[in-house]
Amino acid sequence: MILVNGVETGLVQAADRGLSYGDGVFRTLAVRHGVPQHWSRHYAKLCSDCEAISLRCPDAVLLAQEVSRVCAVEPSCALKVVITRGVGERGYRYGEDTVPTRILLTAPLPKYPQTYAEFGVKVRLCRLKLAPQPAMAGVKHLNRLENVLARAEWSNSGIAEGILCDIDDNVIGGTMTNVFVVKNTMLATPSLHRCGIGGLTRDRVIEGAARHRARCEVTTLAWSEVIAADEVFLVNSLIGVWPVRDIEGRTYSVGPLTRAAQNWLKQEDDAQMA
């Protein structure tokens, strides 16, 4: 199902600035049993991302109604919510009165092997290095060619994800995930002030750690530190937590803090559905 500005259609204006310039933001979330998982928190992230690029985020009530309409028709799906600057005239400049476009698209929930969450995944290091751009760092905007090019680096289906470093060989995240490591019982996840995307599940793991008095640091993480870590895991809103069992031949076992993170999320998920 696709809703564009509340209308069921598969089409958007060709002159939309989302297409012309990638001038917009998005979120992807799971819909389960008709419930858009953690919607209010995704909406809050949508708002802060809109603010980062001076875009007016559509009204909470309006967007929640549209999300509900979609969930009623597709009670189990991956839901992508895209907000663009709207249809504009030619040129990079936008008018203050440009009306943002709301696009809701559904797709089947991805079917990953059960083993991924249980025994972990094999991942690779991408050759592409993320460019530092503090003005848009952390924001889930529509300029995602880096992710596309990085994901095109491999086709081996045995590799579940690619790790991306910045130009100084600090690990930033996966092509579609955020990364956590454990070193000496301390959790750490890369700082996203120069590049990368701040996913909601990353926030939820950081908060879960705080709730359970586990130490978790947001910091610069060199590639060498990730390789030397005791545990590594990947997160996003569709996969939850995937332990990493192999990065470029270096193997890890699934450790206690990875299992803890899975439980923190599960508790919240269960509470939401109760």
Add this chain to the structure above:
Amino acid sequence: MILVNGVETGLVQAADRGLSYGDGVFRTLAVRHGVPQHWSRHYAKLCSDCEAISLRCPDAVLLAQEVSRVCAVEPSCALKVVITRGVGERGYRYGEDTVPTRILLTAPLPKYPQTYAEFGVKVRLCRLKLAPQPAMAGVKHLNRLENVLARAEWSNSGIAEGILCDIDDNVIGGTMTNVFVVKNTMLATPSLHRCGIGGLTRDRVIEGAARHRARCEVTTLAWSEVIAADEVFLVNSLIGVWPVRDIEGRTYSVGPLTRAAQNWLKQEDDAQMA
């Protein structure tokens, strides 16, 4: 007029990867007296940009036919040609069989004051710094949020363009133009191997210089060198050459190599229309 895959419509698929990820490239050119100016050269740039992101560029004959159709209806316009990866499934990965989308959009030719080309323009330095990304540098791809954010820095209509530097304070270009400077009778333009967009008019000025035995260097150009230059001018396919008369209060007169560049382009333009 808008043609999408040869069909006259204002609409594209909401699931097009051009919108989802900015996964595509584009060119903007002038159509005058029904002739798409320097089309074959724009097509060649479109092809090399497609290649840079592993996208199959549509067939030359097919695209030329569509451009001709548009030019017959709109003999005087700004024509934008967009090639996207096409409609894809959810996720950054694309299938080898994904069919690229062709979008041709027209807009009125921009009406800039006559004084711009004659006496020069006032420009500013943008606060936003371009991120270095060698994997996509020089390519006119659809990830243009940096340009959008930079253009949003000013609304004073007396300022015609904003200059963009990289994170090392080297000048890369304008938000919608390429930049040339003259120092001791030598032309120079920024190298685009780390960031920036390679416009066709930039190529044409470099070649014009070679044809007329003027020295022209493609090099790293520090902001301080641009400020200290004897002449500065801006180029793109719609404006031709604009002399710069003022950058942040530093004033320039319109020099002989700026006038020469205007003549080199005019000779080619006239030859094309003859």
